[in-house]
Amino acid sequence: MTRNYFNKVKEVLHFYYLVPINTARFMLIRNLFSYVLLVLWLLLSIPNVYATEKTSTIDGVISTIGSDTLSRLVSQWTEALQQNHPGIRLELHSGGSSTAATALISGTTIMAPMSRRMSDQEQRLFARQHGYPVTEIPIAEDRIMVFVHPDNSLTELSLAELDAIFSSTRLRGYPNPITHWHQLPSTYDWSNRAIEVYSRSVTSGTYGDFRELALAGGDFINRLIELPGSLAVVRGVASSKNAIGFASFAYLDSQIKPLAISLTSEESSVAVTDQESEYPLSRILYLYLNHPPNTELPPHYAYWLAFVLSEQGKAILLSSGLTPL
Amino acid sequence: MSNQRYAISPSYQRYRRIKDLLFRQFVRLAAISVVLALVSLFVFLFWETLPLFRTATLVDQTDKVQTHDVILLPRLEQTPVKLNQDYPLVSDGSVWLHGDRSIIEPREVGLIQWIMASTNTTEFPMILARPFNHFHVENVSLLALPGSKAFISYDPTGLITLYHATTGRVLASIQSHIYPLKEIEVSVLGDLLKLTGGESNQTQWLQIDAPHAEFSWSILWRPWLYEGHQQPDFIWQTTANTDIFEPKFSFVPLSIGTFKAAFYALLFAIPLAILAAIYTACFLPESARAWIKPAVELAEAFPTVVLGFIAGMLLAPLIEMHLAMVLSLLILTPLILMLFYTLLHRLFMHLKGQSPTSSLLLMLMLLLLTLLISSGLGQQIEVFFFQGDLVEWLNQRGIDYRQRNGLVIGLVMGFAIMPVIFSLAEDALISVPESLRQGAMALGASPWQAVVKVMLPTAAAGIFAAIMIGFGRALGETMILLMASGNSPVSDFSLFEGMRSLAANLAIEAPEAMQGSTHYRVLILSATLLFMLTFLMNTLAALVRENLYHRYRRY
Numbered sequence: 093m094t095r096n097y098f099n100k101v102k103e104v105l106h107f108y109y110l111v112p113i114n115t116a117r118f119m120l121i122r123n124l125f126s127y128v129l130l131v132l133w134l135l136l137s138i139p140n141v142y143a144t145e146k147t148s149t150i151d152g153v154i155s156t157i158g159s160d161t162l163s164r165l166v167s168q169w170t171e172a173l174q175q176n177h178p179g180i181r182l183e184l185h186s187g188g189s190s191t192a193a194t195a196l197i198s199g200t201t202i203m204a205p206m207s208r209r210m211s212d213q214e215q216r217l218f219a220r221q222h223g224y225p226v227t228e229i230p231i232a233e234d235r236i237m238v239f240v241h242p243d244n245s246l247t248e249l250s251l252a253e254l255d256a257i258f259s260s261t262r263l264r265g266y267p268n269p270i271t272h273w274h275q276l277p278s279t280y281d282w283s284n285r286a287i288e289v290y291s292r293s294v295t296s297g298t299y300g301d302f303r304e305l306a307l308a309g310g311d312f313i314n315r316l317i318e319l320p321g322s323l324a325v326v327r328g329v330a331s332s333k334n335a336i337g338f339a340s341f342a343y344l345d346s347q348i349k350p351l352a353i354s355l356t357s358e359e360s361s362v363a364v365t366d367q368e369s370e371y372p373l374s375r376i377l378y379l380y381l382n383h384p385p386n387t388e389l390p391p392h393y394a395y396w397l398a399f400v401l402s403e404q405g406k407a408i409l410l411s412s413g414l415t416p417l
Numbered sequence: 418m419s420n421q422r423y424a425i426s427p428s429y430q431r432y433r434r435i436k437d438l439l440f441r442q443f444v445r446l447a448a449i450s451v452v453l454a455l456v457s458l459f460v461f462l463f464w465e466t467l468p469l470f471r472t473a474t475l476v477d478q479t480d481k482v483q484t485h486d487v488i489l490l491p492r493l494e495q496t497p498v499k500l501n502q503d504y505p506l507v508s509d510g511s512v513w514l515h516g517d518r519s520i521i522e523p524r525e526v527g528l529i530q531w532i533m534a535s536t537n538t539t540e541f542p543m544i545l546a547r548p549f550n551h552f553h554v555e556n557v558s559l560l561a562l563p564g565s566k567a568f569i570s571y572d573p574t575g576l577i578t579l580y581h582a583t584t585g586r587v588l589a590s591i592q593s594h595i596y597p598l599k600e601i602e603v604s605v606l607g608d609l610l611k612l613t614g615g616e617s618n619q620t621q622w623l624q625i626d627a628p629h630a631e632f633s634w635s636i637l638w639r640p641w642l643y644e645g646h647q648q649p650d651f652i653w654q655t656t657a658n659t660d661i662f663e664p665k666f667s668f669v670p671l672s673i674g675t676f677k678a679a680f681y682a683l684l685f686a687i688p689l690a691i692l693a694a695i696y697t698a699c700f701l702p703e704s705a706r707a708w709i710k711p712a713v714e715l716a717e718a719f720p721t722v723v724l725g726f727i728a729g730m731l732l733a734p735l736i737e738m739h740l741a742m743v744l745s746l747l748i749l750t751p752l753i754l755m756l757f758y759t760l761l762h763r764l765f766m767h768l769k770g771q772s773p774t775s776s777l778l779l780m781l782m783l784l785l786l787t788l789l790i791s792s793g794l795g796q797q798i799e800v801f802f803f804q805g806d807l808v809e810w811l812n813q814r815g816i817d818y819r820q821r822n823g824l825v826i827g828l829v830m831g832f833a834i835m836p837v838i839f840s841l842a843e844d845a846l847i848s849v850p851e852s853l854r855q856g857a858m859a860l861g862a863s864p865w866q867a868v869v870k871v872m873l874p875t876a877a878a879g880i881f882a883a884i885m886i887g888f889g890r891a892l893g894e895t896m897i898l899l900m901a902s903g904n905s906p907v908s909d910f911s912l913f914e915g916m917r918s919l920a921a922n923l924a925i926e927a928p929e930a931m932q933g934s935t936h937y938r939v940l941i942l943s944a945t946l947l948f949m950l951t952f953l954m955n956t957l958a959a960l961v962r963e964n965l966y967h968r969y970r971r972y
Contacts (some may be wrong), residue, residue: 105966117708118705124691187928187929188928188929190656190928190929191928193929193930193931194928194929194930194931197931198932208658209658211658211660212660213564213660216606217931222573231823252911255559260646260650260652261645261646271817282811284812284813285808285809285812285817285818286812286817286818286819288819288820293654293904293925294654294655294925294926295656295707295926295929297658300656300657300658303657303658304657304658304659309657309659309661309662309667310645311643311645311652311654312654314650314652314653314670314906314907314908315819315905315907315914315915316905317819317821317903317904317905317915318903318904318905318917318925319903319904320899320925327730329631331730331733331734331736331820332737332820334820
C-alpha cells in the first residue's frame, strides 16, 4: 500500500521535472514577476515621512525608561492627558532607576524618571557622551515605607533596628544582628520564626535610597529576597507572615501594614501617613531629560511636561500620596 | 515511466544546474554561519572579559596634559587621620581612603589597612584588614585617590606605587625623574597625578590607567573582608548610588545557587522521568506509546515564565502552609503505593488467580487514594512528632525556613526539565536492540528482569546523557529562578533556604550595567562561566551518546 502511494508520488514528480520547454520559460517568468511584486511591496511599505510632519495636533509616543516607583504616576499622567489628546501614546519601561541612567547615557531615551538622584559618575558619563549636562527636574517628595504582614504585632521601628534587620554591617550601631522576630522586644511573644527580608532588586532607585537612608551606606544582608518590582514586594510581604519589606509610599494598600519609623529609640516615631512631621526615610523623585541646549523639545514631550508641572499634574501626585515640589 | 514522453530541453537543464548550485551554496552558507555565530559568540565573551585582566599602568603624560584643564583636588580634602582618642593605635602619616571608612597606615614592615568594623565597638573602632606588599623605603608618604579605593605611596627618591585597597594588590609602580620628590597632588577625577619637587621646582604629570582596579581573580572565589564587615565572607553586591561603596563580586554564592537549584531539580526529576521512560519504552504497547511520548514532549514547550509565576505566587505560600503534607506526599506516596499493590496482588491472586494491577482505571483510583492517605498521614505525623508545626519545629533546631526555597525550585524546575530527561532516556531505551531483550526472555528472565538486568545496563550511557542534558538545562534556566527563588545570594545548600543563580543574576543586573564598566565585564565573565558549564554538560552528553551509538551498531 505504502509502496503504491510512493510510486504515484514519484510519477507526479517526474511529470513536473520533465516539463516541456514552454513551461520552464513560464516558470522563470512567473518567478521574476513575483520578485518584482515583492520589491514593489517593500517600496510601498516604507512609511511616508512627509505625511506625519504635516499634522498639527499634539500626538506622538512618549517613551520613558526608568523608575518602577514612578511608573504608576507616569501612566496616570498620560491617561489624564489622553482624555483631551488621544493622539498621545505611552511606551513605558520600568526596569528600575539604574536602567534610566544607562538608557539616558546611551541615548536610548530622552526622558527618564528616576527615584534617586543621578550619581556624579553617571552625570559625568552623560556629559562626556553628549557634550552637555543632563536636565534635572525634581518632581515630588516620596517616602519609603517599611511594611510587614497585617498579622504582625510590630508597629514601629527605630532606624538602628531597621539597620540591624536589613544590613550585615550595622553602621547605625545596633549591638547585634536581628534575624528572628523574637529578638525584637515588641514581637517577642509573636513568633520565633526567622525574618524574611524583602527588597527591590539592585537596579531600583528605592534600593539605593534605602541603603543610604536606612543603612547609612552599609551593605544589605545576603539573605535579602530581591524581587523585580514594588508591587511584587508588596505581594510578597502580603503572602508571607514573617516578612518585612520596603517600597514607595505610593504602593500602600490594605494587604500590608506600614510601620512608623523613629530616628533613634528615644525619639517618638513618625508614621508614613503623617504629613505634618518629618519622616526619616524621605527622598526626592526626579525626572531627567536629554535636552540639548538652545533646542526645543519634541512638541508632545513639551506638552506632557507642562501638564505634569501644572496644577492638574500636581493633583495627581497628591492623590497618590506624594508631596509635589 | 519512460523518459521518451517528455524531452528535457537544454535551457531547462541549465536552469536546473544553476538552481542546484545556488541552493547548495545557500545551504553551505547557512551551515557555516551557524558555526561562525557560535565561534564569534565565544570570541565576543572572551574579548569583553579580557580587559579585566589587563595590568594597570602609570604613564608619563607631562607633554600631553593641558595643565589649565585639570582641576586638582584641594589639599584640605585629602584628609590625613587626626590622631585623637579615637585612633590612638594608628601612627602618624596615615590617610583615610575615599569615603572615610578605612585607614592606610605606613609602618616599618610595610603598609597596612585598617577598616571600620562597627561604630559601637568600645575601644578601637577599626580592625586590621590586610597588609600590602611594599618595598619599604624611609619617609614614605601616602595619598588616597578620589572616587575609588585606590591610593598611592611615594617617597623622596621618586618611587611611586599604585595600590588598590579592596583587592590588596600593588597595581603599578613607576620611578620619577624628579629628585627629591616633594609633593604629589591628584586631579578631582582621580586620573592624573601632579608631581612637584627637585632643585628647580620641576613638575611631572602621570596618568593613572587602572579601569578595573577593583577586580581580582581571588576576590571572585575567596571569602573577602570588606569595609564595615567583621570577617571575610562571600558577598555579591554590585551597585550603589555612591562611589564610596565597594562593589563586592563573589561568584561563590551565585555558583552555589546555580548548582543547588539544578541539584534539587534533578533530585525530583530523575526518578520520575526515568521510571516513566522505562515504563513507556518497555511495557507500554506501541499504540499507547505513540501518543504518550509526544504529549510529554509537548510539556517541554510550556513557558517557564508561567511556571515561575505559579511557583512564586501560588506554590511558595502554599508549601509554607502545608510543608509536612508536601514532604509526606513526596516521600510516602511511593511507599504506600507499593504496599497497596503488594496487598492487592496477594488478595486477588488468592481469590481469583489473576492479578488486577494491569487495569489502568484501578491504578489511577489507587493513586488518588494513596495521595489522600499520605497527605492525611502527613498532617497526623506533623501533629504527633513535630508539635503540630513542622516549620516551627525546624526553627527550634536552628533550621530557618524561607518561603522561597530549594524545595519550591526543585519541584517546579524539576517539572520543567522532566520532559527532556524523559524523552532522551526513552529514546535510549527504545534503541536497545529488541534481540537483546528477547534473548534474555528466552533464557528465562521475567520481563522485569530483562529490563533491569539487560536493557537498563545497555541503555545506561544514554540515560546518563539524558540526565546530563537535563542538568545543563537546569543550570541555564532563568525565569523560574528569577521569579521564585528570592534571588538572595547566600552560600548555603539547605533545602529550605533561597538562592541566586548565575542566569537569574544576569537577568536582574544586565540591564543596568554600564557598558565597559567593571560590573559589566564581571557579568560577562559570569555569562562565560555559565556558557562553558552548559557547553561542557551538553558536549559530555553528546560524547556519551556517540559512544552508545558505536556500541550498538553491530546488532
